[in-house]
Amino acid sequence: xxxxxxxxxxxxxxxxxxxxxxxxxxxxxxxxxxxxxxxxxxxxxxxxxxxxxxxxxxxxxxxxxxxxxxxxxxxxxxxxxxxxxxxxxxxxxxxxxxxxxxxxxxxxxxxxxxxxxxxxxxxxxxxxxxxxxxxxxxxxxxxxxxxxxxxxxxxxxxxxxxxxxxxxxxxxxxxxxxxxxxxxxxxxxxxxxxxxxxxxxxxxxxxxxxxxxxxxxxxxxxxxxxxxxxxxxxxxxxxxxxxxxxxxxxxxxxxxxxxxxxxxxxxxxxxxxxxxxx
Amino acid sequence: xxxxxxxxxxxxxxxxxxxxxxxxxxxxxxxxxxxxxxxxxxxxxxxxxxxxxxxxxxxxxxxxxxxxxxxxxxxxxxxxxxxxxxxxxxxxxxxxxxxxxxxxxxxxxxxxxxxxxxxxxxxxxxxxxxxxxxxxxxxxxxxxxxxxxxxxxxxxxxxxxxxxxxxxxxxxxxxxxxxxxxxxxxxxxxxxxxxxxxxxxxxxxxxxxxxxxxxxxxxxxxxxxxxxxxxxxxxxxxxxxxxxxxxxxxxxxxxxxxxxxxxxxxxxxxxxxxxxxxxxxxxxxxxxxxxxxxxxxxxxxxxxxxxxxx
Amino acid sequence: xxxxxxxxxxxxxxxxxxxxxxxxxxxxxxxxxxxxxxxxxxxxxxxxxxxxxxxxxxxxxxxxxxxxxxxxxxxxxxxxxxxxxxxxxxxxxxxxxxxxxxxxxxxxxxxxxxxxxxxxxxxxxxxxxxxxxxxxxxxxxxxxxxxxxxxxxxxxxxxxxxxxxxxxxxxxxxxxxxxxxxxxxxxxxxxxxxxxxxxxxxxxxxxxxxxxxxxxxxxxxxxxxxxxxxxxxxxxxxxxxxxxxxxxxxxxxxxxxxxxxxxxxxxxxxxxxxxxxxxxxxxxxxxxxxx
Numbered sequence: 001x002x003x004x005x006x007x008x009x010x011x012x013x014x015x016x017x018x019x020x021x022x023x024x025x026x027x028x029x030x031x032x033x034x035x036x037x038x039x040x041x042x043x044x045x046x047x048x049x050x051x052x053x054x055x056x057x058x059x060x061x062x063x064x065x066x067x068x069x070x071x072x073x074x075x076x077x078x079x080x081x082x083x084x085x086x087x088x089x090x091x092x093x094x095x096x097x098x099x100x101x102x103x104x105x106x107x108x109x110x111x112x113x114x115x116x117x118x119x120x121x122x123x124x125x126x127x128x129x130x131x132x133x134x135x136x137x138x139x140x141x142x143x144x145x146x147x148x149x150x151x152x153x154x155x156x157x158x159x160x161x162x163x164x165x166x167x168x169x170x171x172x173x174x175x176x177x178x179x180x181x182x183x184x185x186x187x188x189x190x191x192x193x194x195x196x197x198x199x200x201x202x203x204x205x206x207x208x209x210x211x212x213x214x215x216x217x218x219x220x221x222x223x224x225x226x227x228x229x230x231x232x233x234x235x236x237x238x239x240x241x242x243x244x245x246x247x248x249x250x251x252x253x254x255x256x257x258x259x260x261x262x263x264x265x266x267x268x269x270x271x272x273x274x275x276x277x278x
Numbered sequence: 279x280x281x282x283x284x285x286x287x288x289x290x291x292x293x294x295x296x297x298x299x300x301x302x303x304x305x306x307x308x309x310x311x312x313x314x315x316x317x318x319x320x321x322x323x324x325x326x327x328x329x330x331x332x333x334x335x336x337x338x339x340x341x342x343x344x345x346x347x348x349x350x351x352x353x354x355x356x357x358x359x360x361x362x363x364x365x366x367x368x369x370x371x372x373x374x375x376x377x378x379x380x381x382x383x384x385x386x387x388x389x390x391x392x393x394x395x396x397x398x399x400x401x402x403x404x405x406x407x408x409x410x411x412x413x414x415x416x417x418x419x420x421x422x423x424x425x426x427x428x429x430x431x432x433x434x435x436x437x438x439x440x441x442x443x444x445x446x447x448x449x450x451x452x453x454x455x456x457x458x459x460x461x462x463x464x465x466x467x468x469x470x471x472x473x474x475x476x477x478x479x480x481x482x483x484x485x486x487x488x489x490x491x492x493x494x495x496x497x498x499x500x501x502x503x504x505x506x507x508x509x510x511x512x513x514x515x516x517x518x519x520x521x522x523x524x525x526x527x528x529x530x531x532x533x534x535x536x537x538x539x540x541x542x543x544x545x546x547x548x549x550x551x552x553x554x555x556x557x558x559x560x561x562x563x564x565x566x567x568x569x570x571x572x573x574x575x576x577x578x579x580x581x582x583x584x585x586x587x588x
Numbered sequence: 589x590x591x592x593x594x595x596x597x598x599x600x601x602x603x604x605x606x607x608x609x610x611x612x613x614x615x616x617x618x619x620x621x622x623x624x625x626x627x628x629x630x631x632x633x634x635x636x637x638x639x640x641x642x643x644x645x646x647x648x649x650x651x652x653x654x655x656x657x658x659x660x661x662x663x664x665x666x667x668x669x670x671x672x673x674x675x676x677x678x679x680x681x682x683x684x685x686x687x688x689x690x691x692x693x694x695x696x697x698x699x700x701x702x703x704x705x706x707x708x709x710x711x712x713x714x715x716x717x718x719x720x721x722x723x724x725x726x727x728x729x730x731x732x733x734x735x736x737x738x739x740x741x742x743x744x745x746x747x748x749x750x751x752x753x754x755x756x757x758x759x760x761x762x763x764x765x766x767x768x769x770x771x772x773x774x775x776x777x778x779x780x781x782x783x784x785x786x787x788x789x790x791x792x793x794x795x796x797x798x799x800x801x802x803x804x805x806x807x808x809x810x811x812x813x814x815x816x817x818x819x820x821x822x823x824x825x826x827x828x829x830x831x832x833x834x835x836x837x838x839x840x841x842x843x844x845x846x847x848x849x850x851x852x853x854x855x856x857x858x859x860x861x862x863x864x865x866x867x868x869x870x871x872x873x874x875x876x877x878x879x
């Protein structure tokens with residue numbers, strides 16, 4: 001009986017790496033899908049998966065469905081993410097954007113088509129946007145942090161639940177701008193440039209430290225997995241796998257190019273897991 | 279009991295009394311059952327599309343759906359105008375047909391009228407190979423080879439663009455156009471050609487003014503089939519043409535087709551419930567109807583222009 | 589062939605040039621078709637060659653590109669192939685036999701079946717994916733398992749098998765049937781012992797071609813969720829990912845090593861598909877009967 005996980009494409013690589021290391025350590029089979037945070041929750045609350053990867057907390061209406069279907073769960077943090085804005089490596093005119101500027105670009109009524117409209121000092125290069133699809137937790141988090149409301153965004157951009165496609169898009173277009181989780185930037189530094197974000201206290205570059213100490217605002221966010229309580233109780237494999245993923249979080253995070261949590265943060269989550277299974 | 283199915287001229291063995299061969303009846307029943315699988319498939323397709331689509335159209339008016347020019351079904355201020363997707367689909371079909379029709383017909387004329395037997399025997403299988411290439415490989419080729427190539431040639435295409443996908447799709451459809459057209463041309467009797475030659479026409483004139491017009495119904499059917507395949511193609515556009523639903527007639531830009539939308543949105547899970555996911559069925563239904571209509575039109579056209587040579 | 593004063597008058601020079609131009613155009617068409625094929629094959633092989641090693645066949649996929657392979661995907665594709673073969677051929681041949689030998693064309697339901705199959709052949713494969721998701725994965729609750737994928741692919745290729753089998757059966761001359769009836773055979777005996785054996789080469793060709801298409805299909809499998817990361821060998825009722833889907837996933841990853849893996853996977857897929865096609869052509873040529 002394999003362990004099934006589905007959900008966020010941001011968290012997906014983490015769970016996948018955990019599954020690989022777990023298998024190498026003699027553990028059982030784990031399948032990981034990337035239907036997006038929203039899609040993952042749909043399946044999770046329908047009882048189809050054991051674990052739901054999420055790059056944002058579960059929404060109220062999703063929690064309600066879980067409750068209606070009798071799916072109880074425990075929420076565990078597995079990593080921290082610095083949601084990164086990226087441009088093409090040949091973009092030499094912008095290094096930092098304020099939250100307001102991002103809001104102007106991504107807002108629901110936005111018709112910005114050129115970099116010049118963002119800042120008059122920028123060249124008149126066509127601004128092409130790539131970003132997360134609406135089923136993505138990244139989308140929910142980004143729109144809430146930048147535009148003030150989850151789901152509020154202009155719609156005329158190349159949207160995808162698979163952040164790899166965003167990487168391809170931005171890497172292939174000089175005037176492109178995109179956003180996704182930090183690990184995707186880390187893996188593609190040869191073709192992408194990360195922008196610093198000014199959340200009110202000056203420009204801060206996304207990085208492991210900035211994410212951990214919270215100075216990278218408003219775009220640092222925790223990454224979660226939600227584990228079905230009945231799976232924890234009935235399937236030993238699920239319990240062992242989740243415990244493994246938490247205990248080895250720092251190694252896995254480093255391998256998968258995520259931001260590791262501190263030892264205390266890990267212990268806190270482990271305690272949560274133990275109390276759920278007791 | 280083979281009363282109605284007795285072929286004329288069959289020597290009938292006269293049995294002393296009538297006997298129902300239950301084995302025969304049973305076999306016929308089984309075979310009929312097998313044949314109904316296809317009917318059930320169609321019923322299934324129709325049901326799986328129409329039922330959720332009806333629910334969708336209860337919330338979104340068909341008029342808005344079919345005429346709206348903004349496709350943003352999954353956003354906060356949701357808009358359900360399917361026109362950008364249709365435009366995207368037709369763009370791809372148009373440009374790929376521009377490649378497939380003339381080139382496919384050219385190949386067909388060559389194989390049918392000009393090439394020697396030996397050459398044909400070698401070339402036809404190779405054409406079949408081209409037709410057999412899985413579309414995921416073609417999509418990969420479009421993204422990783424054709425798009426950079428177009429850029430090197432100076433065409434300012436976006437990383438995901440309609441042109442690369444169309445070119446590759448067009449080439450993929452050449453065998454379809456070629457083989458059906460060639461069949462149609464092969465069915466034209468020699469007498470017609472000979473008549474043309476007898477009147478002093480050369481090969482070019484005979485091919486283009488005698489054979490092609492005589493085979494026109496089959497050729498048109500080939501065109502329509504190829505166009506319909508282009509409409510329904512998913513992988514090449516999903517990988518290489520992008521997911522940006524916008525109305526544009528510039529093939530260098532990123533677009534979204536109906537199939538790409540379905541493939542990208544339905545990626546693994548379609549929960550029952552939300553309006554957003556019912557869009558898959560509404561779009562799927564539109565796609566199904568489009569290909570169905572094209573197929574029926576093609577059958578009609580073939581029947582109308584078919585020249586019978588018996 | 590002398591050019592007499594013909595109704596179609598044309599200067600000889602012009603004639604020659606027009607013919608040359610036309611031949612040039614046709615050659616151009618051939619060049620584009622075959623040239624693209626050649627370029628595609630060469631490009632795929634050259635790109636994928638570095639990753640075409642034992643590892644591709646023995647290792648499961650990995651987030652670390654250097655360590656990954658496509659073993660579960662390749663196995664699943666082979667399983668799917670076999671399952672589709674065993675399901676589509678019997679049903680397809682039976683349908684063809686029914687339509688050709690048994691069905692009374694006057695009856696409305698038989699005409700319906702015929703038209704129906706023609707239409708099904710024109711339906712985009714992704715629509716079959718929607719059907720599969722609604723009825724097979726969700727409806728009867730089979731889930732995202734190999735068997736469900738096989739069922740859907742069977743439906744996709746069924747019209748092709750039916751059409752090919754019908755043509756093969758139609759090609760069997762009536763005299764064979766008549767002879768058998770004259771000897772007192774029943775309809776089923778005629779079919780089973782005379783018609784089908786004679787039609788086997790044509791049916792085999794059609795089935796193999798349909799199968800090669802099934803193996804290369806991606807869209808329907810995406811819809812029924814051939815999962816992203818599967819690191820274990822597939823079982824009929826287990827989660828899976830097929831080779832075309834695996835290639836698709838690798839293609840999306842920007843890391844160049846994954847792109848190479850995608851090309852390597854494409855080589856394997858091409859080998860599978862093209863050898864099936866070659867087999868079909870061989871069968872067709874070898875067993876082509878001249879009546």
